[in-house]
Amino acid sequence: MKKMIIASTSTVHGSGYLEYLLPTLKDFFTEVKTILFIPYARPGGISYDDYTKVVEKAFQKINIDVQGIHQFTKPKEAIQNAEGIFTGGGNTFELVNQLYKKEVLSSLKEVLEAGTPYLGTSAGSNICGITMMNTNDMPIVYPPSFTTLGCIPFNINAHYLDPIEGSTHMGETRATRIKEYHVFNEIPVLGLREGSWLEVKRNTIILKGNYTARLFQPNKNPVELESGREVLV
Amino acid sequence: MKKMIIASTSTVHGSGYLEYLLPTLKDFFTEVKTILFIPYARPGGISYDDYTKVVEKAFQKINIDVQGIHQFTKPKEAIQNAEGIFTGGGNTFELVNQLYKKEVLSSLKEVLEAGTPYLGTSAGSNICGITMMNTNDMPIVYPPSFTTLGCIPFNINAHYLDPIEGSTHMGETRATRIKEYHVFNEIPVLGLREGSWLEVKRNTIILKGNYTARLFQPNKNPVELESGREVLV
Numbered sequence: 001m002k003k004m005i006i007a008s009t010s011t012v013h014g015s016g017y018l019e020y021l022l023p024t025l026k027d028f029f030t031e032v033k034t035i036l037f038i039p040y041a042r043p044g045g046i047s048y049d050d051y052t053k054v055v056e057k058a059f060q061k062i063n064i065d066v067q068g069i070h071q072f073t074k075p076k077e078a079i080q081n082a083e084g085i086f087t088g089g090g091n092t093f094e095l096v097n098q099l100y101k102k103e104v105l106s107s108l109k110e111v112l113e114a115g116t117p118y119l120g121t122s123a124g125s126n127i128c129g130i131t132m133m134n135t136n137d138m139p140i141v142y143p144p145s146f147t148t149l150g151c152i153p154f155n156i157n158a159h160y161l162d163p164i165e166g167s168t169h170m171g172e173t174r175a176t177r178i179k180e181y182h183v184f185n186e187i188p189v190l191g192l193r194e195g196s197w198l199e200v201k202r203n204t205i206i207l208k209g210n211y212t213a214r215l216f217q218p219n220k221n222p223v224e225l226e227s228g229r230e231v232l233v
Numbered sequence: 234m235k236k237m238i239i240a241s242t243s244t245v246h247g248s249g250y251l252e253y254l255l256p257t258l259k260d261f262f263t264e265v266k267t268i269l270f271i272p273y274a275r276p277g278g279i280s281y282d283d284y285t286k287v288v289e290k291a292f293q294k295i296n297i298d299v300q301g302i303h304q305f306t307k308p309k310e311a312i313q314n315a316e317g318i319f320t321g322g323g324n325t326f327e328l329v330n331q332l333y334k335k336e337v338l339s340s341l342k343e344v345l346e347a348g349t350p351y352l353g354t355s356a357g358s359n360i361c362g363i364t365m366m367n368t369n370d371m372p373i374v375y376p377p378s379f380t381t382l383g384c385i386p387f388n389i390n391a392h393y394l395d396p397i398e399g400s401t402h403m404g405e406t407r408a409t410r411i412k413e414y415h416v417f418n419e420i421p422v423l424g425l426r427e428g429s430w431l432e433v434k435r436n437t438i439i440l441k442g443n444y445t446a447r448l449f450q451p452n453k454n455p456v457e458l459e460s461g462r463e464v465l466v
Contacts, residue, residue: 013401044409045416091413093372133373136404139326139366140414142379146372159404168246170427171369171392176277180324181373183278194403 007197010121018058034065036082040098041090041123089122092135097143129155160191182218205231240430243354251291267298269315273331274323274356322355325368330376362388393424415451438464
């Protein structure tokens with residue numbers, strides 16, 4: 001039985017790391033004393049140790065200890081034995097690259113399907129979808145595949161941004177990029193705005209937070225999904 | 234002897250397709266009667282035919298005919314026989330994917346090194362670098378490699394954007410993404426603003442257009458390069 005929180009971002013503007021999610025996480029991880037943290041996405045290229053310290057500090061506030069997966073000699077066993085798991089944001093290409101290199105992607109999927117509580121933010125949420133093909137990140141490394149966990153039946157576009165009215169910039173909007181994706185792929189894509197998250201229990205997926213989310217499907221107009229409702233694709 | 238124009242964008246705000254570049258292109262392609270167009274990047278997922286029509290219309294204004302590479306049964310020969318070549322923008326992943334699938338990447342490099350005049354815009358400029366790892370595009374397909382033409386000794390970040398002051402969005406800035414890139418890679422990256430382009434003659438690379446460009450190198454502070462000056466890395 002799956003039990004996951006899949007959040008658009010770790011941090012909302014004007015608030016500390018994970019701060020907006022802490023009340024939710026306190027309930028969610030109620031039986032968890034120590035979380036296994038996966039720091040592979042390395043935001044800004046920081047070290048695994050430094051990243052783990054940031055996460056430790058946040059989880060201290062709800063009395064949960066944190067161990068970085070890099071502190072274990074056998075990362076696969078660390079995943080299999082974890083009470084709860086958190087994968088933080090950063091670069092999705094490097095995150096997926098390391099999950100393949102360390103041969104832990106399938107173990108991670110197994111424990112999540114079996115019910116180990118999981119939190120993902122940003123890149124850590126992208127990997128919950130079927131592929132990482134809707135990341136916003138720069139392809140700074142070449143992972144062996146774009147296939148990810150597939151714990152939900154669609155892909156995530158984290159930090160979803162509406163087109164900026166009056167912008168003079170000619171780069172593609174997020175919506176255009178996802179439309180291009182659907183020329184080549186059938187998988188639905190959920191644009192999750194910063195401050196939104198999904199709560200997954202078994203196979204029920206509920207949108208949470210203060211915002212609607214934008215669902216993109218091939219050959220259909222995108223639709224806005226209401227917070228508090230089940231996400232059905 | 235290389236002869237290339239590597240432009241950040243096809244279109245600047247408030248102006249028609251390629252319009253801002255046409256005076257430059259008229260001189261640049263002075264001996265060219267027909268251009269071979271590579272439409273593989275498919276902006277917004279439009280068809281090769283539709284994309285080629287857009288390009289035809291623009292080049293008509295300077296009396297140059299356009300043929301799409303997809304109109305040839307042997308794309309490699311089309312490249313080898315071309316008087317001039319233009320690769321348009323769109324999705325860099327799909328562009329590189331098709332260049333590999335059609336086995337034309339090495340032929341393209343050969344003719345460019347030998348002096349066939351080349352215009353690239355956006356994705357068509359990204360492929361002039363050593364790798365496509367500094368594209369802003371969404372990874373909507375999985376190309377067999379990120380290695381590109383390497384006609385210049387650095388990578389391109391097209392549509393370069395300065396951080397937006399006062400933004401409340403938590404997604405990474407372009408500069409942060411390139412900094413992350415340099416944690417894993419040594420290749421310098423040139424951030425080309427919309428309206429800027431590079432003119433390559435033999436191995437001399439001059440920045441053109443109204444803007445400075447931002448050069449990122451590992452373990453150094455980024456620097457602004459002046460228009461009209463040689464780009465030395």
